Amino acid sequence: MRLLTGLALQNLGRRKARSFLLVAAVAIGSGIVFTGATLMRSIDDSMAVGFSRLGADMMVVPDGTLTNITAALLTVEPTDLVLDADTLDKARLASLGRVAPQKIVRVEHSGIGNHHESADLIGFDPARDFTIQPWLRERLNRELKPGDVILGAGRDAPLGSQLLIFGKPHVVYGKLGRTGVGTHERGVFMSFATLEALAGAMSHHGGPGPAALARGKVTGFLVELAPGATALQARFAILSAVKGVKVVTGDSALSGIRQGLAALLDGMLALVVLMFASTAVMVSVLFSAIITERRTELGLLKAIGARRSQMVGMMIVEAMIATGVGGVLGVALGVLVMHLYERSLVYYLENIGVPFIWLDLPRTVAFAAAAIVLAAAIGALGALYPAWRASRRDAYDLVRGEG
Amino acid sequence: MLACRQLGKSYATERGVVAAVAGVDLEVPAGQFAAIIGRSGSGKSTLMAMIGGLSRPSTGTVKIDGTDLWQLSENALAAFRNEKIGYVFQFASLLPTLRLIDNVTLPAMLGRRRPEADILTRAGRLLERMGLGAYLDAYPAEISAGEQRRVAIARALINDPELLLADEPTSDLDEQTEIEIMDELLTINREVGTTLVLVTHNLALAGRAQQIFHIANGAIVT
Secondary structure: OHHHHHHHHHHHHHOHHHHHHHHHHHHHHHHHHHHHHHHHHHHHHHHHHHHHHHOOOEEEEEOOOOEEEOOOOEEEOOOOOOEEOOHHHHHOOOOEEEEEEEEEEEEOOOOOOOOOOOEEEEEEOOOOOOOOHHHEEEEOOOOOOOOEEEEOOOOOOOOOOEEEEOOEEEEEEEEEOOOOOHHHHOOEEEEHHHHHOOHHHHHHOOOOOOHHHOOOEEOEEEEEEOOOOOHHHHHHHHHHHOOOEEEEEOOOHHHHHHHHHHHHHHHHHHHHHHHHHHHHHHHHHHHHHHHHHOHHHHHHHHHOOOOHHHHHHHHHHHHHHHHHHHHHHHHHHHHHHHHHHHHHHHHHHHHOOOOOOOOOHHHHHHHHHHHHHHHHHHHHHHHHHHHHHHHHOOHHHHHOOOO | OEEEEEEEEEEEEOOEEEEEEEEEEEEEOOOOEEEEEOOOOOOHHHHHHHHOOOOOOOEEEEEEOOEEHHHOOHHHHHHHHHHHEEEEOOOOOOOOOOOHHHHHHHHHHHHOOOOHHHHHHHHHHHHHHOOOHHHOOOOHHHOOHHHHHHHHHHHHHOOOOOEEEEEOOOOOOOHHHHHHHHHHHHHHHHHHOOEEEEEEOOHHHHOOOOEEEEEEOOEEOO
16 A cells, blocks of 8 residues: 555656646545535524524514514514413414514613713523523523513623613523614613513503513514414404504515525535536546546556556545545635635625524534545545546557557 | 467558558577567567557467467456566566565456465575665655666566566666676576567577567568
8 A cells, every 4th residue: 555655646747747736636625625615504504593593474563562673583662562461372374384482671770881871671481481492602601580581682781790770680591692673772671570670660660661571461462383383374264363563574575585595505505516526526537537648557567467447546546635635625615615606695684684603623523534535535435436447458558658 | 379360460550551560470498588579669569569469469479388368358458467477667667656576466366366475485595686675665755776677577577477478677787787687587597487478679689589589560580
């Protein structure tokens, strides 16, 4: 093996320009494969996380409530209009999946931020929530408990620190990632129990306190459709079963974005497969030419006793070294390209509310290793047939430059 | 030692089947020096290639020490060539990327029957015998054509072959170098007892052989 590797290395070194071009071609191919695969997986993961964060398909609020529809989240403007917390449960609608009730109260002089700054206190039921907790970027290493608050990305306080709200101490349990929605960015989230416990303190600061703080009352519901149900079906079902509500559906552009990204991923996959195939064909053609050029040497090796497996092995080792090195350079090139690509891709995805998440290091390393192994395998595959064909020829024909 | 029976090689061409060698019978006892002579295109090299296990005959058999060469499997034939036959071609036939010492050791390294140190020692001795002891680390391009041919002879001898086949090994060399190379081959034949079969069109060289086979149109005529 050492002898064959030595011969292979010397052969590569003999034609430096050709070897360089081969390595460069494979580097470009494997770079595209590595970059494509990594980006595909990253975008796929980001989409999965991003769309799961979007959560709700529709929102049910009291008729007359102002709503805020964004690409990323359905949010309700704070209002005094409320619904019973069991409104939708009682309706028992088959077209509805998960339902997350929320209370939203806009307060001033709460002690949060500047003195005159208004703040949205958003209450949720941790057991039923599927629209807030998925955005948690960091949190304490324990379950959420009464007295804990979660801060929107626009607010800054260390985890575990104390936050006084209307003079009552709360613990900063976690922080959300950026949602791109103002109410969420500046919001302070807490369980219903924590929010309801503030009712007394708020009424002490003036008036009877917001209606949403009353036990059993909510500002609205974020609703996920049941599998197979359409938004239209659910809307009709809700409106005919529940009086005094309005149904707000999300931005239909989201489905377009999903389809667009899926098409992009399909295109990238096709490109990756095409690159793999064309690189393999190119290596095969190149090694056919290399073997034709070196027929006499191969014949000589056969004449002095090289077995067919040794001849084929030498050519394959030579190809694998060249394409393997190409693979390593391709991965390096891919990492570079991804860093350049990162800004525009991240900007595009985050603009539509889908945070871009790079693949974690172990999987990136696995992808890199796979790209290098794939590149070496392409070399082996590409060289296999011409080498095997040459090894079948009579040594005499090869020595005479025939075959 | 060497026995060929009804050995033949034909090629299919656009103008039909052409017989390069047909019905050759020859025997060379162990340790002898035999010459195959004939004009260009008479089939000498094709016959030599079949004897050396380099070209599969269309008909007939080649036996070396009782082994029917062309009945062996691919790997067995490769091992046989490696172990029993030394071949000197009519061209330099050295690998340009290898040093002289590595070119000489190559057949033994491929055969993997001896320790590397022993192989290197023997290769060094052979090159010294060929007058190239000072060039072990040189590359083929750094020495003359005659010296390259000597290196090829050293390589052919590295595995102590029983049969040394030389196909016009001096055809492109000057007269003086040709004489020196031939003297070297004959010395090996005499001193080591290696059976030597030489293809040549030089009748003076052939005259020194114990047997001469004259080939014309693919057949032995005398």
